[in-house]
Amino acid sequence: MPRARRRGKWAALASLAAIAVGAALEPWAQPAGDPPLELVRSWTLIDAESAVGGGGAPTHRMRLEMAVLAGSGWDPATILAATRAAAGILAQCGIRTDRAELYEFEGPARYRWLDTPVSRELARRTRLARPAVYFVAGTRHVPAFDAEAFGRANSARRPELAYSVWIVAGARDLPVALAHELVHVLADSGEHSDAPGNLMRDETAPDAVVLTPAQCRHVLEGGVRNALLQPLAR
Numbered sequence: 001m002p003r004a005r006r007r008g009k010w011a012a013l014a015s016l017a018a019i020a021v022g023a024a025l026e027p028w029a030q031p032a033g034d035p036p037l038e039l040v041r042s043w044t045l046i047d048a049e050s051a052v053g054g055g056g057a058p059t060h061r062m063r064l065e066m067a068v069l070a071g072s073g074w075d076p077a078t079i080l081a082a083t084r085a086a087a088g089i090l091a092q093c094g095i096r097t098d099r100a101e102l103y104e105f106e107g108p109a110r111y112r113w114l115d116t117p118v119s120r121e122l123a124r125r126t127r128l129a130r131p132a133v134y135f136v137a138g139t140r141h142v143p144a145f146d147a148e149a150f151g152r153a154n155s156a157r158r159p160e161l162a163y164s165v166w167i168v169a170g171a172r173d174l175p176v177a178l179a180h181e182l183v184h185v186l187a188d189s190g191e192h193s194d195a196p197g198n199l200m201r202d203e204t205a206p207d208a209v210v211l212t213p214a215q216c217r218h219v220l221e222g223g224v225r226n227a228l229l230q231p232l233a234r
């Protein structure tokens with residue numbers, strides 16, 4: 001499937017009623033013959049941004065939960081390195097990614113692809129806290145984007161996906177893509193920027209990582225409003 005040139009897609013969602021917290025697997029009535037969905041490994045990054053050393057004094061903290069499906073073509077080490085780099089990019093807004101968890105799941109092969117009905121089911125079963133990131137093999141959506149981010153406004157039909165980012169294997173500029181999509185989710189906005197070097201350009205580039213003070217304000221305000229960021233005690 002040809003990959004769309006655009007960086008990613010923003011999809012907004014309305015209802016949050018169904019969002020659960022915690023990574024425990026939900027008991028689920030499985031189709032007969034369906035392999036179980038199992039947590040096989042996990043990794044934890046503490047103060048993920050500190051390895052990169054970006055930003056000034058942090059004012060807010062973020063906890064990230066991420067899932068990768070075994071057999072989807074992702075190397076966990078690549079994901080963890082990209083997470084550190086993305087956290088370093090977001091640090092310019094005063095965000096400390098004080099904990100990032102990556103969970104590797106084994107389960108039905110259909111979960112390896114972004115496909116709204118199937119991915120809703122995966123999100124329901126994995127119950128990651130928000131913001132959440134899912135690393136998948138590819139996408140069945142047309143056009144096929146490297147990454148999609150789901151917000152709140154606009155659709156009550158897939159609340160399980162609210163405040164989640166989905167990234168396909170082989171996505172370009174992975175750390176930048178991850179930071180870009182997280183900004184969409186935190187700010188709850190699909191807005192892009194034409195400014196040179198800006199992180200929110202429609203097309204990502206490895207050196208386009210800057211956020212303006214106004215963009216940071218939207219990220220922090222939206223993140224706090226939607227309980228995706230917590231202000232740090234002063």
Ligand SMILES: [Zn+2]
Nearest residue numbers: 007008180184
């Ligand atoms: Zn975007």
